[in-house]
Amino acid sequence: MHVSSLFASWASTQLWYSIPLIVSISLVYGATRHEQMGPILHHAWRMGKWMVGFVLVIMAILTLASWAC
Amino acid sequence: MWDASGTAVPPGDLPNMPTQSPEPGSNEHLEIDLRQPALAAFWGWLWPGAGHLYQRRYAKGVLFMVCILSTYVYGLMMAGGRVVYASWTGTEKRWQYFCQLGVGLPALPALVQARRLARGQKPLLGGIMAPPRTDPFTGVDQLSQWHLEHKLYFDLGTLYTMIAGLLNVLAIYDAYAGPVLMAVPEKRGKRAAADSS
Numbered sequence: 297m298h299v300s301s302l303f304a305s306w307a308s309t310q311l312w313y314s315i316p317l318i319v320s321i322s323l324v325y326g327a328t329r330h331e332q333m334g335p336i337l338h339h340a341w342r343m344g345k346w347m348v349g350f351v352l353v354i355m356a357i358l359t360l361a362s363w364a365c
Numbered sequence: 366m367w368d369a370s371g372t373a374v375p376p377g378d379l380p381n382m383p384t385q386s387p388e389p390g391s392n393e394h395l396e397i398d399l400r401q402p403a404l405a406a407f408w409g410w411l412w413p414g415a416g417h418l419y420q421r422r423y424a425k426g427v428l429f430m431v432c433i434l435s436t437y438v439y440g441l442m443m444a445g446g447r448v449v450y451a452s453w454t455g456t457e458k459r460w461q462y463f464c465q466l467g468v469g470l471p472a473l474p475a476l477v478q479a480r481r482l483a484r485g486q487k488p489l490l491g492g493i494m495a496p497p498r499t500d501p502f503t504g505v506d507q508l509s510q511w512h513l514e515h516k517l518y519f520d521l522g523t524l525y526t527m528i529a530g531l532l533n534v535l536a537i538y539d540a541y542a543g544p545v546l547m548a549v550p551e552k553r554g555k556r557a558a559a560d561s562s
Contacts, residue, residue, distance in 0.1 A: 313521055316439060317528060320432040324532045327425050328539045329546070331395050336428070 311355075318347050397422070402541045409540040411469040413437075413533045416540030429536040433529050437468050440525025444515040448522035451479040452496035457508065459496070461523055467530030467537075 319340075326339035399405060400420050409416025414430030417423070441449055449472055452459040465472045478488045478495040488495035497507035512519050539545075 310517070316436065317525065320436045320532065321528065323428060323432050324535055327428055327544075328535045329544055331397060331422070331425070331544050333424055333428075336425075 311351075314351060318344055318351075322347065397543050399540075399543060406537050406541040409537040410467070410533065412471075413468055413529075413536060416537065420540065425539070429533075429539075433468060433533050433536065434471070436532065437465075437471055437526050437529035440522040440529065443518040443522035443525065444511065446493040447497075447511050447515070448519060449475050449494050449526050450496040451475040456499075457497065461527050464527040464530045467533045468526075469533070472526075472530065 322340040322344040323336070325343055326336045329339055330336045398420065405416035405420050407416070408419045409429075412430075413433035414426040414428070417426030417429060420426075449462065449465050450459060451462050462472070462475060465475075472494075474490075475494040475496075478492070481488055482495060482498070497511060499506050515522070
């Protein structure tokens with residue numbers, strides 16, 4: 297399978313299911329670190345970006361591994 | 366009266382409660398009335414966010430309730446209400462239920478359904494949250510049928526409901542002990558100036 301089509305198939309299906317989880321986890325985790333909504337949302341935004349980046353890096357590694365093998 | 370680190374706050378300090386630095390990410394100074402932390406933790410387990418509402422921390426209570434319950438209900442609906450069930454038999458050890466049990470009351474019907482089936486009674490509400498059975502005559506495994514019917518969504522729903530339960534554990538801890546405040550490291554310039562003085 298071509299790499300771009302592999303990305304497209306993942307992006308169109310399973311990866312979308314991670315978005316609600318990332319939002320929930322970021323907000324709840326941020327709320328356990330702060331008391332007021334401003335810092336909670338700020339922390340959640342940073343954590344959400346970190347998790348998306350982490351997922352994308354893992355996805356890229358797996359894609360490259362599957363492409364190479 | 367407790368502050369965020371769980372230490373007692375003198376009643377005389379109450380007029381300052383809560384105080385917090387407005388800058389996001391900075392060290393926060395706040396004093397929170399946790400009321401009875403153990404009772405708040407129990408309410409928080411029974412219904413996500415209820416412990417914070419009991420402590421009058423309304424914004425966080427609503428945030429926890431919306432995030433955790435929506436994650437749980439979404440996961441439950443993905444596979445027709447079948448991903449949350451209690452079973453600990455020789456063939457099916459549903460360890461995931463221990464994580465799902467973290468959301469409290471919304472996961473407790475599974476225990477009722479499991480108890481009814483163990484007594485030979487019919488499950489209630491069309492079998493929602495009832496453990497899977499194996500037909501003694503045909504030998505058809507209901508769990509396999511569920512996996513076949515819902516495919517990816519059975520595992521996804523299980524994951525969602527498990528994460529909802531685990532997130533509520535964090536919320537329960539927050540209701541019991543307050544937020545875990547993060548210390549922001551000082552900038553090098555400030556530290557050097559402090560050292561030189």
